[in-house]
Amino acid sequence: MAKEKQQVEQITDMEVDFAQWYTDVVKKAELIEYAGVKGFYVVRPYAYAIWENIQRVMDGMFKDLGHENVSMPLLIPESLLQKEKDHVEGFAPEVAWVTHGGSEELTERLCIRPTSETLFCDHYSRIVRSWRDLPKLYNQWCNVLRWEKATRPFLRHREFLWQEGHTVHATEAEARAETMQMLEVYADTCENWLAMPVIRGRKTEKEKFAGAVETYSIECMMHDTRALQAGTSHYFGDGFARAFDITFTDKDNTIQYCHQTSWGASTRLIGGIIMTHGDNNGLILPPKVAPIQVAIVPIATHKPGVMERAAELLARLKAAGIRVKLDESDQSPGWKFAEYEMKGVPLRLEMGPRDLEQNQCVLVRRDNGEKVVISQDDLDSQVAAALEGVQQGLYEKAKKHLDAHTFTAQTLEEAKALIDTDGGFVKAMWCGNRACEEQIKDTTGITSRNIPFDQERIGETCFACGKPAEMMVIWGMSY
Amino acid sequence: MAKEKQQVEQITDMEVDFAQWYTDVVKKAELIEYAGVKGFYVVRPYAYAIWENIQRVMDGMFKDLGHENVSMPLLIPESLLQKEKDHVEGFAPEVAWVTHGGSEELTERLCIRPTSETLFCDHYSRIVRSWRDLPKLYNQWCNVLRWEKATRPFLRHREFLWQEGHTVHATEAEARAETMQMLEVYADTCENWLAMPVIRGRKTEKEKFAGAVETYSIECMMHDTRALQAGTSHYFGDGFARAFDITFTDKDNTIQYCHQTSWGASTRLIGGIIMTHGDNNGLILPPKVAPIQVAIVPIATHKPGVMERAAELLARLKAAGIRVKLDESDQSPGWKFAEYEMKGVPLRLEMGPRDLEQNQCVLVRRDNGEKVVISQDDLDSQVAAALEGVQQGLYEKAKKHLDAHTFTAQTLEEAKALIDTDGGFVKAMWCGNRACEEQIKDTTGITSRNIPFDQERIGETCFACGKPAEMMVIWGMSY
Numbered sequence: 001m002a003k004e005k006q007q008v009e010q011i012t013d014m015e016v017d018f019a020q021w022y023t024d025v026v027k028k029a030e031l032i033e034y035a036g037v038k039g040f041y042v043v044r045p046y047a048y049a050i051w052e053n054i055q056r057v058m059d060g061m062f063k064d065l066g067h068e069n070v071s072m073p074l075l076i077p078e079s080l081l082q083k084e085k086d087h088v089e090g091f092a093p094e095v096a097w098v099t100h101g102g103s104e105e106l107t108e109r110l111c112i113r114p115t116s117e118t119l120f121c122d123h124y125s126r127i128v129r130s131w132r133d134l135p136k137l138y139n140q141w142c143n144v145l146r147w148e149k150a151t152r153p154f155l156r157h158r159e160f161l162w163q164e165g166h167t168v169h170a171t172e173a174e175a176r177a178e179t180m181q182m183l184e185v186y187a188d189t190c191e192n193w194l195a196m197p198v199i200r201g202r203k204t205e206k207e208k209f210a211g212a213v214e215t216y217s218i219e220c221m222m223h224d225t226r227a228l229q230a231g232t233s234h235y236f237g238d239g240f241a242r243a244f245d246i247t248f249t250d251k252d253n254t255i256q257y258c259h260q261t262s263w264g265a266s267t268r269l270i271g272g273i274i275m276t277h278g279d280n281n282g283l284i285l286p287p288k289v290a291p292i293q294v295a296i297v298p299i300a301t302h303k304p305g306v307m308e309r310a311a312e313l314l315a316r317l318k319a320a321g322i323r324v325k326l327d328e329s330d331q332s333p334g335w336k337f338a339e340y341e342m343k344g345v346p347l348r349l350e351m352g353p354r355d356l357e358q359n360q361c362v363l364v365r366r367d368n369g370e371k372v373v374i375s376q377d378d379l380d381s382q383v384a385a386a387l388e389g390v391q392q393g394l395y396e397k398a399k400k401h402l403d404a405h406t407f408t409a410q411t412l413e414e415a416k417a418l419i420d421t422d423g424g425f426v427k428a429m430w431c432g433n434r435a436c437e438e439q440i441k442d443t444t445g446i447t448s449r450n451i452p453f454d455q456e457r458i459g460e461t462c463f464a465c466g467k468p469a470e471m472m473v474i475w476g477m478s479y
Numbered sequence: 480m481a482k483e484k485q486q487v488e489q490i491t492d493m494e495v496d497f498a499q500w501y502t503d504v505v506k507k508a509e510l511i512e513y514a515g516v517k518g519f520y521v522v523r524p525y526a527y528a529i530w531e532n533i534q535r536v537m538d539g540m541f542k543d544l545g546h547e548n549v550s551m552p553l554l555i556p557e558s559l560l561q562k563e564k565d566h567v568e569g570f571a572p573e574v575a576w577v578t579h580g581g582s583e584e585l586t587e588r589l590c591i592r593p594t595s596e597t598l599f600c601d602h603y604s605r606i607v608r609s610w611r612d613l614p615k616l617y618n619q620w621c622n623v624l625r626w627e628k629a630t631r632p633f634l635r636h637r638e639f640l641w642q643e644g645h646t647v648h649a650t651e652a653e654a655r656a657e658t659m660q661m662l663e664v665y666a667d668t669c670e671n672w673l674a675m676p677v678i679r680g681r682k683t684e685k686e687k688f689a690g691a692v693e694t695y696s697i698e699c700m701m702h703d704t705r706a707l708q709a710g711t712s713h714y715f716g717d718g719f720a721r722a723f724d725i726t727f728t729d730k731d732n733t734i735q736y737c738h739q740t741s742w743g744a745s746t747r748l749i750g751g752i753i754m755t756h757g758d759n760n761g762l763i764l765p766p767k768v769a770p771i772q773v774a775i776v777p778i779a780t781h782k783p784g785v786m787e788r789a790a791e792l793l794a795r796l797k798a799a800g801i802r803v804k805l806d807e808s809d810q811s812p813g814w815k816f817a818e819y820e821m822k823g824v825p826l827r828l829e830m831g832p833r834d835l836e837q838n839q840c841v842l843v844r845r846d847n848g849e850k851v852v853i854s855q856d857d858l859d860s861q862v863a864a865a866l867e868g869v870q871q872g873l874y875e876k877a878k879k880h881l882d883a884h885t886f887t888a889q890t891l892e893e894a895k896a897l898i899d900t901d902g903g904f905v906k907a908m909w910c911g912n913r914a915c916e917e918q919i920k921d922t923t924g925i926t927s928r929n930i931p932f933d934q935e936r937i938g939e940t941c942f943a944c945g946k947p948a949e950m951m952v953i954w955g956m957s958y
Contacts, residue, residue: 033602035552036559037589042602045547045617052548068524069531073514074591074622074638075575080515096554097579098591101626101637102572110516112553112577112591123512123521138524143553143622147580158580159553 011342014280018224023153025274029283029343032153039151039158043267046343047154049291050270051161055141057193057289058163058265061185067137067165072119074143075110080118084243087117090210094146096158112145117211117262120166121244128258130249131170137178139165154271155228155479162266168246168258172237175259179235182263183216186231194269195286195394196220196276197402198230199425199474201450206437209262213237219449219474221402222275225423227449227478230272233263271479276398277367283344284366286394287387294383295340296326299333299352309356313349313379320380322387341366346390347383367393406474412464415475416444425449425476429469431462440464440475449474490821493759497703502632504753508762508822511632518630518637522746525822526633528770529749530640534620536672536768537642537744540664546616546644551598553622554589559597563722566596569689573625575637591624596690596741599645600723607737609728610649616657618644633750634707634958641745647725647737651716654738658714661742662695665710673748674765674873675699675755676881677709678904678953680929685916688741692716698928698953700881701754704902706928706957709751712742750958755877756846762823763845765873766866773862774819775805778812778831788835792828792858799859801866820845825869826862846872885953891943894954895923904928904955908948910941919943919954928953 011028014021026032031047043051059069075098082088095111113119124136145159165182169175183200190196198218208215212234220228238257241247246258277284287293294317298310310326317324325345327336333350340348344366351361359376363383367390374382405424409415415426426446430436441447451471462469490507493500505511510526522530538548554577561567574590592598603615624638644661648654662679669675677697687694691713699707717736720726725737756763766772773796777789789805796803804824806815812829819827823845830840838855842862846869853861884903888894894905905925909915920926930950941948 033605035598036556036601037552037554040552040554042552042598043550045549048548048550051550069527070524071522071527071530071622071640073516073519073521074624075516075519077515094581096577096581096589098575099578100576102574110575119514119521122515126512143550145553161550 011280011282014223014278021278021280022275025278025282025342026153031270031274031283037158039148039156041153041157043161046291047267047270050273050285050289051267053289053291054189054193054269055163058185058189059141061188062139062163062165065137065181065185067139067167070138070140071142072113072116072123072140074113076113076118078109078111080122081111083118083121084211084240087211087240091115091146094148096145096147113142114144114146115262115264116140116142116144116164117166117240118244120262121240121246121260124168124258125244125246128168128246128248131251134248134258135167135169135174135178137165137167139163152271154267154274157267160266160268162264165261165263167261168241169260170248170250170256170258172259175237175261176235179214179216179233179261179263182261183218183231183233186233186263186265187218189265190218190220190230190269190272191395193286193288194273194276195391195398196230196272197395197399199450199452201452201474203232203450204434204437204448204473206434207448209234211236211239213239217450220272220276221398221405221425222272222479223278223401224275225405225425225476227425227476228268228272228275229449229478230269231263231265234261236260236262277394278344281338282342284394285344285346287346287391290344290346291323292325292340292343292345293322293387294324294347294349295336295345296324296349296351297333297336297340298326298328299350299355301328303353305356306351306353310351313351313361313376316379317383320384322383347386349383365390365393367397408458409463410459412440412444415446415463419446419475419477423477425474427456427458427472427474428463429457429459429461430471430473431465431467432470433462433465433467436462436465436467445477446475447478449476449478490759490761493702493757500757500759501754504757504761504821505632510749510753510762516637518627518635520632520636522640525770526746526749529752529764529768530746532768532770533668533672533748534642537664537668538620540667541618541642541644544616544660544664546618546646549617549619550621551592551595551602551619553592555592555597556587556589558587559601560590562597562600563690563719566690566719570594570625573627575624575626592621593623593625594741594743595619595621595623595643596645596719597723599741600719600725600739603647603737604723604725607647607725607727610730613727613737614646614648614653614657616644616646618642631750633746633753636746639745639747641743644740644742646740647720648739649727649729649735649737651738654716654740655714658693658695658712658740658742661740662697662710662712665712665742665744666697668744669697669699669709669748669751670874672765672767673752673755674870674877675709675751676874676878678929678931680931680953682711682929683913683916683927683952685913686927688713690715690718692718696929699751699755700877700884700904701751701958702757702880703754704884704904704955706904706955707747707751707754708928708957709748710742710744713740715739715741756873757823760817761821763873764823764825766825766870769823769825770802771804771819771822771824772801772866773803773826773828774815774824775803775828775830776812776815776819777805777807778829778834780807782832784835785830785832789830792830792840792855795858796862799863801862826865828862844869844872846876887937888942889938891919891923894925894942898925898954898956902956904953906935906937906951906953907942908936908938908940909950909952910944910946911949912941912944912946915941915944915946924956925954926957928955928957
């Protein structure tokens with residue numbers, strides 16, 4: 001147990017310093033390693049396996065809804081980036097520029113894509129001609145690069161992995177429906193796979209994507225009660241289509257501009273998982289995306305029959321479709337317990353000589369520490385039920401946390417006081433004025449998360465400026 | 480049939496101008512679209528779906544052999560690229576340089592990875608400490624960038640998609656076994672999934688990878704009898720480990736340098752599929768990686784019952800795990816026939832009112848045009864057998880082509896004459912001297928493909944310089 005303690009003690013207490021706890025977990029659970037350039041990280045195998053599981057879920061949903069994957073170029077000519085006015089203003093300050101190819105200086109500098117609207121639009125303008133070509137429902141899994149000043153593992157990389165969907169439609173109605181549908185795909189992923197409850201809503205004008213008519217988001221609450229924007233979906237209208245000349249000939253032979261959407265989610269979701277579910281023993285992974293769902297730790301491995309039976313249990317769980325690992329190494333059980341706790345493996349299965357004799361094993365839940373002795377005859381069903389229990393338990397705990405830290409406020413002072421003392425989200429009525437929102441941010445640091453679809457009329461006047469209220473907004477501190 | 484003819488006529492005859500035929504197919508089968516910057520391409524959904532199928536096959540094999548996926552940074556600091564002398568000499572002339580991030584000029588310029596040896600080595604030097612940490616068997620699916628002068632779709636992109644495996648081992652023997660094992664994975668992928676017969680062998684000193692002790696390759700013969708290097712696997716010895724200080728403490732407590740490998744295959748494989756199997760009607764895809772394995776084309780769709788039955792056949796094939804598409808569009812059957820031929824769909828299933836009446840349908844093989852009438856009762860088994868038939872047929876045809884165009888030569892003049900008239904590969908004995916090899920290339924344009932594992936002693940003297948022969952080499956013109 002000495003080694004176990006030692007490892008646990010190396011993590012900062014999350015209630016003392018949440019940021020340091022996060023950094024510790026990211027490092028000790030072997031999720032991230034720093035690379036030579038600031039803001040660039042190695043996504044290590046364990047984290048990448050989580051990402052692959054998230055990709056599998058989302059990619060499946062995308063394809064079921066008719067989307068196709070493509071690969072667009074990494075580099076954008078400066079002139080192409082500049083085609084849509086709002087878009088270039090939003091992104092130009094934070095891109096990296098390629099100026100030389102081999103030994104020659106380029107005649108036009110190229111930026112590494114910070115997002116690929118301009119590339120997709122250029123492509124669509126070449127391939128869309130007729131109503132028969134529509135809709136185009138494309139998605140890309142790729143790396144993008146934004147030259148951020150402050151960087152943090154998963155939450156803000158200069159280079160990050162994501163997917164970006166870009167679709168082009170004949171009508172506004174169809175594009176708007178797509179925008180909402182994809183937001184719901186993200187909400188579904190978060191809630192039902194990552195066990196992260198979300199608030200669905202529309203972003204304010206100030207917070208919307210550069211070039212969008214409207215941006216929708218899902219917002220999650222982390223353990224420290226700050227907000228994480230976990231996915232966004234944008235309706236573009238025909239603004240990009242006009243800038244890039246994306247037109248089609250309609251059935252009645254008239255030429256029309258297309259309507260577009262884009263939507264994205266990134267490895268930031270892994271940061272969300274860590275900060276939603278983790279505890280002072282490390283990571284806790286939702287079983288549905290955990291690379292290892294069950295770690296089998298044999299006890300007294302030298303005793304006759306233990307390793308053989310452990311291998312049988314492994315084979316049975318594998319055959320049942322469980323992602324399971326048998327740890328046969330010569331490390332002590334205590335070391336292994338701490339290791340799989342740190343890595344957030346949802347279930348630990350212990351089995352020693354006495355268990356072998358009695359045809360039983362011990363199942364330990366990572367989320368609540370609950371230990372049950374089960375008969376080996378019931379292995380499959382008990383493991384499946386316990387995994388379901390962890391998945392449910394994580395969601396319910398996170399939902400309770402969200403509800404317990406969501407308040408209402410009638411004045412800015414009240415909102416500020418609530419966030420300063422209890423932290424969390426504050427629902428408050430707002431006038432809809434951009435200048436008012438900017439002042440709220442400047443004076444308090446609080447930003448609008450979104451205008452939730454579930455509107456409540458909790459007052460008549462703006463909590464900040466006192467003018468007539470137009471909508472209820474969720475406010476908070478964000479990552 | 481007018482439309483069908485029209486579409487077919489738009490492709491250049493492959494026997495007249497193979498390069499133009501290739502470009503035509505790539506465009507008309509909607510595999511590639513040109514982007515704004517030379518050498519950068521849009522990999523369109525149909526090509527990307529082929530790539531996803533290839534990825535699934537290879538990724539599954541990698542993981543079954545214990546490899547894990549990771550993600551390394553896109554950018555390499557110039558000082559890091561320079562750490563291994565041979566490596567930097569090989570790659571520095573063809574990299575793209577990032578000099579500005581946002582509005583600031585960087586203090587050190589960063590290159591976009593042309594390959595990631597330096598990044599993996601830097602990472603391994605940070606995480607490998609003890610024999611317990613070995614081996615590390617990592618792979619990365621990513622984009623890389625090489626500033627090539629001459630570019631062609633799939634065969635030579637400035638940016639291309641690939642996987643690069645990088646492994647680190649305690650012993651030379653283990654690393655050498657890994658190198659050979661991964662070459663065999665590539666050979667297996669090509670032969671058993673892409674229906675492309677390969678020649679396994681070792682590269683000459685001149686042709687090996689920059690920084691490797693030995694490079695192994697698989698070489699395929701295209702329809703025009705030129706060679707395509709389809710995958711390479713490198714044994715690095717401890718050269719990179721010494722340059723990057725990757726050491727570990729052995730079980731007996733001594734500090735040792737690690738032994739390393741790397742291996743890669745890319746979207747170039749799609750170019751290989753096109754040039755191995757295609758014909759004057761377009762692409763022909765091996766069923767195992769075809770995005771659509773069966774295209775159902777209903778005839779006289781307005782006749783009662785036709786569309787309903789076509790939908791039933793679709794559902795049955797889907798349930799049997801076949802990738803199938805039912806074309807319900809209002810295009811003519813002739814247009815659809817040409818379309819799915821162009822796209823290389825292995826099987827076409829036709830069904831009209833008369834077939835409906837007689838409970839039958841018509842199955843047409845893309846590779847040889849063979850038409851059979853089958854009972855709908857036998858649908859699943861007949862389709863499965865026909866897909867297997869196409870897969871086998873493509874491999875056999877390609878193998879015959881390879882064998883028929885592989886010659887032996889005793890002199891350089893003979894080799895040159897063979898390649899000039901019949902094209903193909905020439906087996907010839909060689910002295911092993913690098914200067915001799917360089918002269919062969921300079922005077923004839925022929926290059927060594929590899930030193931095949933299946934050695935034959937077909938002479939005693941070097942076919943070029945007449946000195947004593949050390950080995951048999953395969954020579955040819957390459958892509």
